[in-house]
Amino acid sequence: MAEIVAALATSHAPLITGRPEVSMPERRDRLYGGFHELHRRLTAARPDLIVLFVNDHIQNFPYSNMPAFCIGLAEAYDAPSPGGARLMRIPARRVRGAPEWGMALLESGLAAGFDFAYSYEIESWDELSVPLHFLTPEGQIPVAPVYTNCAAPPLPTPRRCHEVGAFVGTFIRSRPTRERVALLATGGISHWVGTPETGRINPEFDRRVLDHVARADIEPLVRLTHAEIERDGGNGGQEIRNWVALLGAVPGWKGEVLAYEPVAEWITGCATVWVHP
C-alpha cells in the first residue's frame, strides 16, 4: 500500500526569496536553515510524489468562479513562471504535475461526498514556487496540489479543511500501490497583506498556532472562526487552513518547529515545521 513518508508545513511569501537582503541576516539565516533542514529530511524520506495543500491569491480563480477546494490536474506547473521568477528572484522552472493521481483523488472524493473542483491549468505563484525552491531544488519529484480558498471570503471552515485533509490521507493510504507520498502545506502564519494594516505580524498568534501543531492539539485550530483568524492572524493568517488540512491527513502526528521568525520586512510570520508520527 502507499504510505505517507513525510509531512511538512511552511510559510510562503514572495519576499522570502525576492528581498532576502532587507531582512535581518540572523532571522533570514535561521529561516533558510529551517528550509534547508526540511529539504534534507524530505530528501531522506525518498518521496515519489508531493501532495500540496496550498492556496491561490486570485491569480487563477476569479470572483466569477471561485472554488472552495480545487485539485490541480496540470501536466506541469510554472514554479515560478518567468514573470514570477523576476519578482521572487529564483530561477523559472516547470515542476511536473501528477494528473493521473489527481484524477484518482478527484473521482474518489466525488464518490465520497467531497465535491472538489478541478483545473488543468494553474498559474502557481509563491505558494508553490518559494517552498519548492528550497525543498526540491532539483525539481524531480512530481506534485499534486489541492488548492483551498483562503483568500476570497467566504472561505471553507477550518473544520471542513480538516475533513478534506483527513480524506486525502485516507485516500493515500488506501492506494494499492507502493508509492511514497510526502505532504506539504504552505501559507501563514500571521500576516496582513493589502489591508490597511499591511505589514503587521502577530507573533503571539503564531506561537499559539505552532504550540497546537507541536502537541497535535488540533481541535482549537479546527474551531477557529474566520473572524478570530482575521483579528489575530490577519487575512494572510487564513492560510493556516492548509496546515489544518495537512494535519487532518496525519492524525496524531506532531510538529517539530525548525524555525519561526516574524520577519517584518517580508510582512509574514514565517515558520518551517517537520510533522512526524
Added chain:
Amino acid sequence: MSGTSYALNKILTTVARQHVMKDALSDDDLAGHDLNDEERAALKAGDITRLYHLGANPYLIRRVFRSRFPI
C-alpha cells in the same frame, strides 16, 4: 473584511492580469466597467484604504497598487 464588491474585484482582476503596477487607474482602465461613483473615485485616486473598505479584495489591491504600499 468588509462586504465584497464584485465590480471592484472584477476590474482589479482585469488590471492585475496585465501585470502592470499602477498608482491610480485611468478613465481608459475604467471604461466598460459598471462602477458606482465612490468606487470610481477610489480607483482613480489609488486610495488603497478606501478600496479595502469598499469591499475590494486586499490581495488584488496590493497587486494592482503595489507602489502605494510603504512595505
